[in-house]
Amino acid sequence: MDEKYFPEEIEKKWQQRWDETGAFEVRTDDPRPKFYSLEMLPYPSGFLHMGHVRNYSIGDALAWYKRLQGFNVLHPIGWDSFGQPAEQAAIKRGVNPLVWTEENIGHMRGQLRRLGISYDWSREIAAHRPDYYKWDQWFFLKMFERNLAYKRVSPVNWCPNEETVLSNEQSSGGVCWRCGAAVEKRDLEQWFFRTTDYAEQLVQDMVQIESGWPEKVLKRQRDWVGRSEGAYLDFAVKGSNKKIRVFTTRIDTIFGATAIVLAVDHPLVAELLSGSDLKRDVDAFADKVAKSRSSRGQLAEEEKEGINTGVIAINPFSGENVPVWVANYVLTEYGTGAVMSVPAHDERDFEFAQKYSLPIRQVIAPITHSQMKAEPSLVVGTDQSAVMTRSFTDYGVLINSGDWSGRLSQDAIPEMTRQAEQQGFGAAAVTYRIRDWGVSRQRFWGAPVPIIYCDKCGTVPVPYDQLPVVLPATADFTGVGESPLAGVPEFVNTTCPNCSAPARRDTDTMDTFVDSSWYFFRYCDPRNDAMPFDPAIASAWIPVDQYIGGDSHAVMHLIYTRFWTKFMRDLGLIYFDEPVKKLLTQGMVTNRVEGTDEWKAMSKSLGNGVDPDEMIAAFGADATRLFVLFAAPVENELRWSETGTEGAVRFLRRVYTLVWRWQVRFAGAAEEYSLPPGEKLSGGARALRRKTHQTIARLTGDLEQLRLNTSIAGLMELLNELADFNADPDTAGAADAFVVKEALEALVLMLTPFAPHVAEEMWEGLGHHGGLLQARWPQADPELARREELEIPVQVNGKLRSRVLASPNISEDELRAAALADDKVRGFTEGHQIVKVIIVPQRLVNVVVR
């Protein structure tokens, strides 16, 4: 130890030592219990930002804490290194994507090491390397074999700016998730994974993780899967043998159906109208709708429009004739692309009916008090002349519904569904909003789709022994048109694995979310060249005990990885359903935007970024990390503050100086540091001991819940108590020195998760050799943590009036007597009748008077 705290030297020293000894490398056959601490792997943009620092500091704190508790901790890192920016660099600046990516990784790896995050670097992986993406391709082939990967022409979301296909998730809100450009539609042949096959499991299995995942994330996933229970119903078309199938969740409103409405590209539209005069009008209308959809993502804001086709359908329940319309507000992709329109009880149908003067027939009446209050115009048995001013969408009691009138919605729904089934015109049904995952990208910098097209044999999977399908070293990066791979003849031209005739490779690459769906399985067995991972090894580590990342991945990545896990389970690679036990979605790191009062996520374009390297240079990695963890609860937004970081340095320096002052005594004398039996401690020493043990208990609880900010506050309190104790190392007696040593050791050990370098340095200074990896988290003695004397507040009628001193084992009677005898309390009770005295043992006395 140096006399002064020089973070740079200490950090360099310990980083080097950790590196040389491979300190954080772990083995799967270690007998200790395992713990898997995982942070979302970074995209190698070239530079770490403060969000990364926060993410990895949280994960590292947990990893160190668990190590000190005796766990075998897997804490790996890798690179999500396929994706657009590398290709953009190639297009704009002519840099080779591989060179660009490897350079970025090199720089960021250096930054992570300077931060001193305790990773097992021997397990580092990168998605763009053939030994990784080989397994993306392997999984693709497995999907293909099981009919979970299929190809179809489909209108895809197309970003005109980046000229690439976007998934539904990536284009939510009608804008590109990365660049914000308005999304268009295009028809392309695309590969899809059947995520819809797993829709039900994705919802059902949430019960397995709901205790460990934020409710917010689960809710978004539930919404995303969009499970909806209802029924299919077939409406016969008059004068034809065709039927129109609709999906509804409100079969109980069917007597109020006054139209059938089809989506513009519903297949029946063309059939029903062939030869009709209206066909041209409807086609023109369909074109118009398609155009306006591609230019604007905001469907909800569009005015409802439709055309009456003149076709008549028959309501299977009432036998009534209803007109068939085509309209822009019905979605092709959801349900059956056709709905029964019930204006009285559906907002959208109501709006549509008003515009086209369709009849609005009430068939559900409100029954509860709050419904009545909200809908004064609607009453049971209302006459048909009553005018509805808006739709009534609650459940209620059926009216004007033939034999069903008088039934409750809740009862009518299952019974009407049963009748529809029995009579053969309907069935109970569950629909989902989730769609299949489009994985094709017309991109160079991704894992090539391992498929070959042969004129004779058609679509042929690349044989497993020919994997990986390696990306060519380079291509023409024009940034426009089809995939760059299509312009590389050596890549495209191949022979058919079946018949050896000349054939062509698929020129698309896979979505990068494929890479990130299973990467943390690969960490467990990163150099396996026979399989993506050994099932036994992966099962020894996974499920991940704690996963940490931004909540921007609440739906995309975190749904895909759950899907992938279930798929791997069905392949027989693993036997569990869910990959992640506990999830933490950390808050953003924000900074003030210069010249404004706004706090926004740090970004280059706003000019409010903070460079982690500069922080490390100015304050040290330990102080930077400590501040980031202390400044706010992990899930909150963190507002950047430089003075806050100075405060963190101040704290570390105070601890360091104290250790320095005492280490001479601890290292020099051959004193035995145990408390001599029967030795009486001074009041101050007892208080310090108590604080030490209270702090241990507090931190142990807080860290389990990742309450890092309060943990650090606890350490600061302990330091303050140590400073107040103010014993002199040169003259302190053995008992005082023992108490100080106990406090300092606990402080240093518990500081390790937040500031590991300086903790190592101080731990060594306190005379321990072998480093913190040999050390153990301190144990709290509950007996010592307990107060020996309590200052118990005394209230009169709930207002604090005084305090009395009492020992913790004082009886209730004694406490009551002491409280009532207190001068101040007597001042407030005099002249009143004491009704009762409430005593919360060891806590409080409340005297109730009248």
Place this chain on the structure above:
RNA sequence: GCCGGAGUGGCGAAAUUGGUAUACGCACCAGACUCAAAAUCUGGCGAGGUCAAACUCAUGUCGGUUCGAGUCCGACCUCCGGCACCA
């Protein structure tokens, strides 16, 4: 519009889940050290009130339950997120 979450000092935030509101830190103020500054150390720091105290009022607003409410219940206001024609 619908669904979540949150409102506590000048600021980030605590409060063992109904029991001393404002821990810890930042900023600020005063003092010590210094020729001076920085650093460091000591003290102060919700509002009103007073020489000082007593005391009063304060956890978005209004009401309720309770001996006692930041915490529970009801209504409302504001802010932040998510979803948005999903039948």
